[in-house]
Amino acid sequence: xxxxxxxxxxxxxxxxxxxxxxxxxxxxxxxxxxxxxxxxxxxxxxxxxxxxxxxxxxxxxxxxxxxxxxxxxxxxxxxxxxxxxxxxxxxxxxxxxxxxxxxxxxxxxxxx
Numbered sequence: 001x002x003x004x005x006x007x008x009x010x011x012x013x014x015x016x017x018x019x020x021x022x023x024x025x026x027x028x029x030x031x032x033x034x035x036x037x038x039x040x041x042x043x044x045x046x047x048x049x050x051x052x053x054x055x056x057x058x059x060x061x062x063x064x065x066x067x068x069x070x071x072x073x074x075x076x077x078x079x080x081x082x083x084x085x086x087x088x089x090x091x092x093x094x095x096x097x098x099x100x101x102x103x104x105x106x107x108x109x110x111x112x
Contacts, residue, residue, distance in 0.1 A: 033058050 033054035
């Protein structure tokens with residue numbers, strides 16, 4: 001690494017920051033998840049998002065767009081039926097769903 005001869009500590013610090021930036025410039029990216037926009041240093045060549053949280057959020061949105069919210073509720077119900085049958089040691093279990101209950105819905109503020 002190059003050193004700044006003389007100069008203030010601020011100049012030396014900024015020079016060091018510039019050198020680090022040059023080392024990671026090709027890996028410095030902006031997260032493409034909607035609503036994020038954070039800068040991050042990519043670990044993999046194809047990495048597009050800053051974290052697993054952003055990746056999961058984008059993948060969940062794609063799934064819901066493709067299958068709709070009913071698809072999510074249906075999968076959850078079937079998964080519960082399989083798990084319950086396994087717990088009871090049966091081949092299958094009849095699981096009835098309550099009307100209006102399916103996906104995870106957030107409560108409105110103030111309604112507890």
